Amino acid sequence: MFGLIGHLTSxxxxxxxxxxxxxxxxxxxxxxxxxxxxxQIVDNITVTxxxxxxxxxxxxxxxxxxxxxxxxxxxxxxRKILNAMAHAQKHGINITALGGFSSIIFEEFxxxxxxxxxxxxxxxxxxxxxxxxxxxxxxxQVEQASQKLGIELSKATVAVCGATGDIGSAVCRWLDARxxxxxxxxxxxxxxxxxxxxxxxxxxKIMGLEEALPLADIIVWVASMPKGIEIDPTVLKQPxxxxxxxxxxxxxxxxxxxxxxxxxxxxxxxxxxIDWKIMQIVSMDVPARQLFACFAESMLLEFEKLHTNxxxxxxxxxxxxxxxIGKFSxxxxxxxxxxxx
Amino acid sequence: MGQIAASPEIDFHSETYKDAYSRINAIVIEGxxxxxxxxIKLAELLPEEKDELIRLSKMESRHKKxxxxxxxxxxxxxxxxxxxxxxxxxxxxxxxxxxxxxxxxCLLIQSLIIECFAIAAYxxxxxxxxxxxxxxxxGVVKDEYTHLNFGEVWLKAHFEESKAELAQANxxxxxxxxxxxxxxxxDARVLAMEKEALVEDFMIAYGExxxxxxxxxxxxxxxxxxxLAAA
Numbered sequence: 001m002f003g004l005i006g007h008l009t010s011x012x013x014x015x016x017x018x019x020x021x022x023x024x025x026x027x028x029x030x031x032x033x034x035x036x037x038x039x040q041i042v043d044n045i046t047v048t049x050x051x052x053x054x055x056x057x058x059x060x061x062x063x064x065x066x067x068x069x070x071x072x073x074x075x076x077x078x079r080k081i082l083n084a085m086a087h088a089q090k091h092g093i094n095i096t097a098l099g100g101f102s103s104i105i106f107e108e109f110x111x112x113x114x115x116x117x118x119x120x121x122x123x124x125x126x127x128x129x130x131x132x133x134x135x136x137x138x139x140x141q142v143e144q145a146s147q148k149l150g151i152e153l154s155k156a157t158v159a160v161c162g163a164t165g166d167i168g169s170a171v172c173r174w175l176d177a178r179x180x181x182x183x184x185x186x187x188x189x190x191x192x193x194x195x196x197x198x199x200x201x202x203x204x205k206i207m208g209l210e211e212a213l214p215l216a217d218i219i220v221w222v223a224s225m226p227k228g229i230e231i232d233p234t235v236l237k238q239p240x241x242x243x244x245x246x247x248x249x250x251x252x253x254x255x256x257x258x259x260x261x262x263x264x265x266x267x268x269x270x271x272x273x274i275d276w277k278i279m280q281i282v283s284m285d286v287p288a289r290q291l292f293a294c295f296a297e298s299m300l301l302e303f304e305k306l307h308t309n310x311x312x313x314x315x316x317x318x319x320x321x322x323x324x325i326g327k328f329s330x331x332x333x334x335x336x337x338x339x340x341x
Numbered sequence: 342m343g344q345i346a347a348s349p350e351i352d353f354h355s356e357t358y359k360d361a362y363s364r365i366n367a368i369v370i371e372g373x374x375x376x377x378x379x380x381i382k383l384a385e386l387l388p389e390e391k392d393e394l395i396r397l398s399k400m401e402s403r404h405k406k407x408x409x410x411x412x413x414x415x416x417x418x419x420x421x422x423x424x425x426x427x428x429x430x431x432x433x434x435x436x437x438x439x440x441x442x443x444x445x446x447c448l449l450i451q452s453l454i455i456e457c458f459a460i461a462a463y464x465x466x467x468x469x470x471x472x473x474x475x476x477x478x479x480g481v482v483k484d485e486y487t488h489l490n491f492g493e494v495w496l497k498a499h500f501e502e503s504k505a506e507l508a509q510a511n512x513x514x515x516x517x518x519x520x521x522x523x524x525x526x527x528d529a530r531v532l533a534m535e536k537e538a539l540v541e542d543f544m545i546a547y548g549e550x551x552x553x554x555x556x557x558x559x560x561x562x563x564x565x566x567x568x569l570a571a572a
Contacts (some may be wrong), residue, residue, distance in 0.1 A: 022559075023559075023562050023563065025562065025563055025566035025567065025569070025570065026562065026566065028570070029570055032537065033569065033570065035537045035541075036537045036538075036540035036541045036544065036569075037541070037544070037566075038541055038544040038545040038548055038565070039545075040548070040558055040561070040562060041558060042558060075535070075538070076537060079538060079541060083541070083545060087545075090549075118460075118464045118542070118545075119464075119482075119483075119486065
């Protein structure tokens with residue numbers, strides 16, 4: 001059995017969902033209430049592979065809300081993630097993906113040190129960040145969407161915003177090793193990490209965001225932040241492909257400009273309908289088929305009976321592992337989301 | 342995002358700590374005493390389970406002695422008077438249930454609510470306890486899970502006929518738990534136990550118990566949050 005640990009995108013969203021699902025006890029409550037709310041398994045999921053194989057999964061709602069980070073309710077945020085993980089393990093789930101902010105919180109606050117949750121000793125090999133699959137899908141989106149737009153990678157400059165993160169660094173490795181991208185622009189806050197990445201790749205220009213964006217034919221956005229960032233579309237090249245792989249998705253709705261193509265990054269579309277209720281709530285365009293690639297990773301690992309923390313720790317994602325998860329992804333019928341026109 | 346602020350060093354011998362401890366320690370001692378009495382009463386109501394219930398009652402009695410030692414270790418005199426008032430309403434509801442032979446109500450109060458409350462409080466206390474109390478509490482919390490299990494197993498076996506009474510007893514007693522938590526919020530904070538963590542752990546333990554008995558997620562979310570908003 002596979003699991004997905006998810007959460008809602010805002011307090012307002014959480015209240016609306018609780019109301020829609022008929023939980024008045026949760027619907028009218030403020031942030032304090034959600035800070036005390038326990039994790040729940042709210043959906044049973046069946047996924048069928050194009051090979052015909054069927055697997056079962058559970059959706060664990062952690063009751064985490066991004067406002068907890070914004071309001072410095074860090075202890076509550078940390079409790080949500082650890083409790084959701086303990087809940088998943090207690091219910092015998094073999095491999096669970098940490099969706100949304102879950103994996104970010106896990107990394108940022110060193111939760112590897114918090115193995116003991118009440119009477120449960122967390123077994124970290126039952127969990128995966130799903131970042132390997134996300135990075136793989138982002139790279140395939142770069143390759144396929146650019147082709148569709150007539151942008152030749154061999155002549156293209158690709159800017160990776162959030163380049164030193166777990167996903168960003170993996171994207172850089174793949175683009176370097178597996179494509180003939182002309183130029184890589186590396187954007188991140190930490191100079192030390194940027195230099196380490198640059199020397200690992202043996203290429204790439206370290207640049208500030210404002211300086212880099214006007215040079216890029218393709219922008220891969222993988223920085224995650226509780227609040228979005230303003231991008232001035234008039235300074236961008238035309239055409240420009242912007243792949244928003246950050247969490248939460250914050251660029252697509254904000255920037256609209258002729259010649260600018262914004263693609264939801266790190267999203268896959270399954271070839272067959274997935275039997276679940278929860279995705280109608282988490283605002284995907286095609287809820288029966290579209291999902292975060294990190295969630296799909298736990299499904300792939302379950303299909304392959306690879307019950308191990310495939311993606312774990314920071315900056316461990318190799319091109320070989322991306323190829324491996326990519327093979328499973330294709331085999332079971334997951335496709336990178338592409339531009340709809 | 343920065344690091345989690347490390348908990349400041351707790352001075353177990355400060356007057357502020359000892360003052361708060363005199364009430365929290367008393368609650369624990371009185372709680373174990375009432376648990377002892379309640380299991381003896383349950384043994385009368387469920388004669389076929391008598392041996393097991395008497396065994397559980399003896400464990401509660403041992404726990405009480407352990408917690409008395411924790412108070413002595415910090416040279417704190419427990420405020421038992423405060424603790425009796427603290428438990429009064431739940432105690433009365435248990436007594437009333439027992440007098441009418443409402444086993445289900447009695448099991449919900451003792452085996453589910455009080456045990457889950459204890460499990461939550463002990464789990465939150467363990468990381469911030471003094472060394473002596475930590476060892477004692479770690480031993481106790483293991484036992485409390487087996488006590489919770491007794492109620493779960495019995496109620497699961499009698500789920501259909503107990504369902505309505507459980508829902509009614511939940512409505513009657515859960516709001517009392519929230520009031521009790523509010524009453525000790527400040528003292529608990531002095532011991533570095535946060536109310537929101539206590540509420541969360543209670544809801545986790547209680548929700549799991551309700552799930553083991555046979556309630557659906559929908560029932561659990563309603564029942565375990567009942568009255569919390571108003572508290």
